[in-house]
């Protein structure tokens with residue numbers, strides 16, 4: 280008999296494996312405050328002169344400053360008539376002003392809809408039509424114009440911490456409950472047009488408490504936070520986690536190797552969270568600089584096992600890979616103590632129950648971090664959960680010989696390029712809008728820099744080039760969704776039903 284347990288008989292480690300030695304699991308409380316912002320504010324008031332947020336330009340905010348500035352921002356929003364439960368769209372590059380605006384909105388009880396700054400008019404209009412925000416905070420005039428075209432709502436710049444005439448007095452702050460919605464993250468989930476995943480204060484607090492415990496994140500840590508603050512990784516883990524721990528973060532507007540080296544050496548950063556594309560660039564440049572950091576976390580896309588090993592060889596650091604989603608925040612992580620296994624995402628985080636569907640091996644999850652459902656989508660919600668309340672992730676998993684989870688495939692049609700999600704359907708639809716395109720099929724092909732590169736195969740009337748089609752897609756969709764490669768083919772491979780066979784696309788004859 281083989282020593283390796285057969286798939287299905289492995290009993291994977293449960294979340295207790297993440298606890299510091301000697302911790303009684305019964306004492307772990309994942310929602311130790313009335314809501315998310317109450318948890319943050321308690322740290323600022325306990326240590327008012329400590330620095331909590333910094334930026335690349337040398338500016339910083341102490342606890343007392345963050346408390347006052349976010350209250351002023353909340354007052355500005357209240358002065359515009361916004362009340363707890365109202366929705367606000369925020370689409371801004373990273374800055375201290377953005378952080379203050381976001382925190383102020385949440386303290387007022389508003390529901391924040393973060394939107395990628397790369398989105399173009401049509402992508403923003405879909406979100407605005409679906410979520411009906413009452414106000415938008417945008418840092419760019421072109422995007423502000425697109426928002427106003429989509430709906431007659433007020434658009435403010437992120438600099439809200441300046442009281443104005445309609446400041447509106449002091450609203451009630453930090454007064455929501457754990458059940459109150461806090462964030463609506465747009466994602467296409469398994470299929471279709473992007474849907475708004477509604478996450479409550481309790482969901483977000485439980486997730487950051489779980490990683491605080493699992494990663495031994497302490498107030499003396501300083502995160503170099505260059506991930507954008509409009510997706511779960513940078514916002515829900517990086518910023519919210521820093522604030523919940525009472526730690527500090529250097530907010531950086533972009534991923535830049537020199538800035539990371541500077542942060543590690545001069546700004547006393549102890550942690551870095553990145554997507555695999557960032558780690559691959561670091562490995563090619565100066566991975567040795569990572570040696571100064573206490574913890575390196577990778578997520579949002581698979582970290583290739585050989586890149587994991589190359590980083591260890593160059594820096595001595597063993598990257599900790601974890602797995603999460605917009606709908607669930609953080610789910611599974613390699614352990615802080617113990618083996619970090621390349622090619623796996625690890626063990627369920629505190630509070631997370633996980634099982635693999637017996638028929639499909641789809642990863643199914645349940646826990647206080649898992650969202651309640653998509654906004655206004657009873658149809659999608661009925662399909663998203665099992666009868667006993669487990670969420671269908673759309674990821675296919677298996678356990679390795681130590682019981683660590685490996686993600687081996689996706690049931691959902693999704694391309695992950697540099698940590699950003701691209702849905703083949705939306706790129707195909709954009710390509711089909713071009714008058715010379717008869718039909719198009721889009722897939723993700725393996726790519727050393729982006730992990731997966733958006734790749735298009737188009738049947739055309741012969742009057743358009745691949746370059747022109749790439750530019751055309753960029754007029755309709757965020758630029759990172761543009762195909763990196765376009766092949767003009769004489770015919771897309773189809774099955775007997777006339778459906779495109781995506782697995783055979785690479786063999787389709789091209790027309791030059």
Ligand code: MLC
Nearest residue numbers: 506510511512534556579603604605696697698699758759
């Ligand atoms: C930028 N470009 C991309 C791209 N990012 N193309 C494909 N995929 C991407 N991810 C293109 C731009 O359109 C531009 O093209 C050119 O690259 C340079 O743009 P840039 O902005 O200067 O790029 P750069 O700063 O190098 O961006 C690379 C990156 C960025 C890796 C830093 O993509 C990034 O921040 N990724 C992180 C995404 C993220 O936060 N994901 C978390 C999702 S939450 P042109 O032609 O216009 O010049 C989630 C849950 C979980 O998944 O588990 O965490």
Ligand code: AMP
Nearest residue numbers: 466578579580581601602603604605686
């Ligand atoms: P998003 O919808 O942007 O939240 O992306 C979530 C998806 O990213 C998950 O369903 C996974 O497919 C993928 N993902 C996140 N972390 C990892 C990881 N460490 N390895 C592989 N895929 C990941």
